[in-house]
């Protein structure tokens with residue numbers, strides 16, 4: 001008795017920091033299994049000094065693509081053959097895709113966020129309050145502008161990063177943007193439709209850290225989103241639910257950026273429920 005065996009596996013990867021159990025790997029490989037793809041997603045620690053060699057290795061070994069996480073999201077660009085529209089506007093890449101013999105950098109973070117936002121509301125014409133001006137905020141701000149949001153009030157602790165992002169949003173992404181700098185509790189402007197935490201406040205292990213936000217302004221029906229994936233139920237998520245807001249947790253963004261990445265690599269539109277379930281298993285929710 002013999003049966004046909006396939007020893008070849010398509011490879012994709014995450015070049016980033018080592019973690020005990022990589023939730024993204026669990027999520028992506030759950031989708032590969034569900035869709036009968038004989039593929040692997042590897043988590044590979046890459047020292048910044050070795051990034052060029054790692055990308056050349058991925059090229060030589062025929063990887064279909066890879067994700068990049070901190071600290072490689074900007075540095076990887078010099079090793080690629082081109083950028084998609086969002087990655088080019090943001091100046092950061094979190095997903096690399098092989099197209100023919102070229103490696104093209106995409107940014108799926110912001111699009112993943114907007115895709116999860118669309119399950120609750122259309123961003124077009126919406127007024128947004130966003131805390132944070134780092135990489136996640138930049139990705140979300142640019143995609144919200146591309147999706148037709150009307151205005152973003154940006155709140156950030158440091159003036160420098162706040163001003164850089166506000167200028168990018170106004171000048172390149174062409175959206176009205178007001179900047180509030182400091183650590184005082186931010187007031188939610190009248191007429192705000194969507195409130196977003198795009199800071200790292202609340203990320204494990206500082207799960208009880210408080211956001212500089214006056215939450216008395218949260219109203220029933222308002223959409224509140226938190227990018228923090230671990231833990232998925234942050235202080236903000238809990239408080240917003242208690243106040244009757246419509247809530248998106250950080251797993252929504254993580255699942256959707258994974259959905260977009262798998263589609264880029266394989267052409268398959270993966271089932272997000274299988275991917276979310278894999279993440280929930282990792283996080284024990």
Ligand code: NDP
Pocket residue numbers: 109131132133134135136137156157158159161162183198199200201203227228229250251253254255257
């Ligand atoms: P960055 O380090 O680039 O930015 C962090 C931001 O948080 C900055 O605006 C920083 O302000 C602010 N911040 C941090 N600590 C404080 C504090 N104590 N008080 C006030 N502001 C603070 O990180 P990223 O933007 O890359 O990531 C932010 C979060 O988004 C992370 O927790 C990450 O896990 C999450 N993320 C989630 C994704 C998902 O799929 N769910 C995808 C990508 C990121 P300042 O400029 O003053 O330093």
